[in-house]
């Protein structure tokens with residue numbers, strides 16, 4: 189689905205360069221078929237030396253020959269980039285934007301009539317090939333466009349398709365989610381220190397517990413409640429701990445966090 193296509197990546201920062209590396213590593217596309225553009229030319233030279241991709245002096249130069257244009261700049265730079273590339277855009281090209289909070293309608297308004305747009309909300313574990321991305325289609329994107337866009341994000345983790353009115357909720361859950369998990373790991377580590385563990389051992393135990401629990405769940409394909417019940421024996425240690433988590437509002441804290449982040453995403457969007 190990507191084979192034979194030419195991809196332009198505008199913004200070779202964290203996300204843009206992770207996508208480039210993954211697409212090449214997964215053999216989704218030949219390195220010669222990727223052209224990257226970025227505000228900083230040194231960044232591009234480094235990427236070219238590392239991955240062998242083509243680099244452009246200007247955004248328009250990358251977009252002109254491309255079948256797929258990935259917009260991976262910060263949301264505040266999107267207006268400028270869209271204005272710059274509008275001249276060389278047409279409806280033969282698919283635009284894939286990962287800019288948080290920028291709607292497909294806004295992107296379509298900046299570009300020629302009928303342009304095909306897909307908006308994506310990825311998350312940082314994409315940088316190590318373990319991301320989850322939610323994709324939604326603009327008004328002209330086709331099923332084939334969506335399939336091509338999913339291949340790009342499946343190269344750095346997993347993907348799902350949702351309607352655009354749910355993208356703020358995705359931002360509040362999986363977009364901000366890694367930060368919630370990091371805070372949980374930190375808290376678990378501090379708790380380990382509280383009960384007498386050396387800090388380095390507490391951190392290792394905490395990280396591996398989270399990683400192992402997530403793997404167990406996906407590999408056994410079981411609901412988390414089932415797995416929790418499996419490790420909670422009557423009158424045992426785990427139920428004593430879980431009772432305190434309920435008493436101190438762990439579940440409510442998570443619900444409030446996702447709700448607040450979703451609301452903030454709505455406020456910031458344009």
Ligand SMILES: NC(=O)c1ccc[n+]([C@@H]2O[C@H](COP(=O)([O-])OP(=O)(O)OC[C@H]3O[C@@H](n4cnc5c(N)ncnc54)[C@H](OP(=O)(O)O)[C@@H]3O)[C@@H](O)[C@H]2O)c1
Nearest residue numbers: 199201202203226227260261262263265287288310311312
């Ligand atoms: N990181 C995440 O977990 C995550 C999650 C969800 C969505 N996103 C979205 O992904 C996008 C990229 O995030 P990121 O973390 O990869 O950002 P980043 O590392 O800052 O990368 C953006 C790159 O675009 C360059 N740039 C700025 N203005 C430009 C222009 N006019 N033309 C071409 N390139 C330009 C920047 O150069 P300078 O450094 O010189 O400005 C930078 O190299 C953002 O819109 C963000 O909302 C990221």
